[in-house]
Amino acid sequence: MSQNEKKYDLIALGRACIDLNAVEYNRPMEETHTFSKYVGGSPANIAIGSAKLGLKVGFIGKIPDDQHGRFIQKFMADAGVDTSGMVVDREGHIAGLAFTEIKSPEECSILMYREGVADLYLQPEEVNEDYIKQAKALLISGTALAQSPSREAVFQAIKFAKKHQVDVIFELDYRSYTWKSVYETSVYYSLVAEQANIVIGTRDEFDMMENRKGDNASTVGYLFRHQAKLIVIKHGVEGSYAYTKSGEIYHGTAYKSKVLKTFGAGDSYAAAFLHALMSGKDIQTALQYGSASAAIVVSKHSCSEAMPTIAEIEALIKANA
Ligand SMILES: Nc1ncnc2c1ncn2[C@@H]1O[C@H](COP(=O)(O)OP(=O)(O)O)[C@@H](O)[C@H]1O
Numbered sequence: 001m002s003q004n005e006k007k008y009d010l011i012a013l014g015r016a017c018i019d020l021n022a023v024e025y026n027r028p029m030e031e032t033h034t035f036s037k038y039v040g041g042s043p044a045n046i047a048i049g050s051a052k053l054g055l056k057v058g059f060i061g062k063i064p065d066d067q068h069g070r071f072i073q074k075f076m077a078d079a080g081v082d083t084s085g086m087v088v089d090r091e092g093h094i095a096g097l098a099f100t101e102i103k104s105p106e107e108c109s110i111l112m113y114r115e116g117v118a119d120l121y122l123q124p125e126e127v128n129e130d131y132i133k134q135a136k137a138l139l140i141s142g143t144a145l146a147q148s149p150s151r152e153a154v155f156q157a158i159k160f161a162k163k164h165q166v167d168v169i170f171e172l173d174y175r176s177y178t179w180k181s182v183y184e185t186s187v188y189y190s191l192v193a194e195q196a197n198i199v200i201g202t203r204d205e206f207d208m209m210e211n212r213k214g215d216n217a218s219t220v221g222y223l224f225r226h227q228a229k230l231i232v233i234k235h236g237v238e239g240s241y242a243y244t245k246s247g248e249i250y251h252g253t254a255y256k257s258k259v260l261k262t263f264g265a266g267d268s269y270a271a272a273f274l275h276a277l278m279s280g281k282d283i284q285t286a287l288q289y290g291s292a293s294a295a296i297v298v299s300k301h302s303c304s305e306a307m308p309t310i311a312e313i314e315a316l317i318k319a320n321a
């Protein structure tokens with residue numbers, strides 16, 4: 001199948017969960033009584049964000065057989081994500097919950113409930129080869145590697161992607177709650193990063209992968225000896241860097257924003273960066289699209305619902321040109 005014949009630009013694999021974002025913000029969670037419910041989970045946010053921007057997006061994951069599962073499936077389908085690759089759990093597993101605390105614009109944290117969550121029970125036999133074959137790229141979220149059988153489902157999906165010339169994108173998405181040890185994280189992150197064509201993560205996440213305090217030059221040196229052709233390393237408000245295998249280095253600057261909370265930056269960044277890249281924009285432009293998208297989402301209350309449109313992204317870039 002040629003790239004032009006493919007039905008999906010991107011299929012994301014991993015968790016689709018629930019975010020419960022503090023309504024009364026600028027205070028600790030102990031004093032918060034009201035939370036707003038949104039669809040969450042990093043790969044779900046990226047899928048929703050890039051579908052909103054116009055990419056043809058599919059999703060592989062497991063959702064619970066309850067009201068939360070149905071809410072997630074409907075929200076994603078309404079956002080334009082194909083949900084035919086989402087499997088409904090029949091064994092009583094539940095939706096992951098992420099309670100967010102917004103103490104101040106700079107001081108945010110997430111309290112995750114991830115015991116017995118359906119997404120980590122995705123079985124390798126539930127990953128469909130014909131579905132993956134129809135994608136230009138497969139995006140793997142690092143958290144899906146935290147436990148079996150979801151871990152094996154990831155490797156099965158990568159195997160199908162390699163067989164059908166589907167690019168593998170690895171979003172490191174490290175969440176300490178789900179992992180037992182740093183060695184376990186490092187081993188599985190390295191195994192997938194070595195097979196990925198594009199790797200995206202924060203500097204801290206690459207340090208988790210390497211299980212040491214590293215630097216960008218040595219990280220890209222290591223990954224370019226494997227299958228990577230593009231590596232993006234994010235440094236919060238300091239911006240982000242993209243490295244190509246042929247030796248180019250690009251720096252994306254962050255945009256000033258009226259920050260409400262810090263989470264959601266990474267997912268909105270990835271959605272817009274990948275959209276720009278897949279629409280044929282150059283890497284420098286893609287970095288700015290990612291940064292602008294993140295600047296918009298950190299100024300809003302949610303992640304998934306707040307994902308910007310192309311017009312909003314381009315207006316912000318233009319205003320800062
Ligand atoms: N406070 C902020 N204001 C504006 N842009 C931000 C802010 N924080 C992050 N960003 C943008 O989002 C990108 C990703 O943020 P980062 O914090 O590195 O990732 P993550 O959310 O995955 O931890 C940054 O490179 C930057 O462009």
Ligand SMILES: O=C(O)C[C@@H](O)[C@H](O)C(=O)COP(=O)(O)O
Nearest residue numbers: 040041042263264265266267303
């Ligand atoms: O990924 C999750 O499970 C929670 C997200 O939905 C949450 O809103 C979030 O943390 C997004 O964070 P980001 O990595 O800064 O984009």
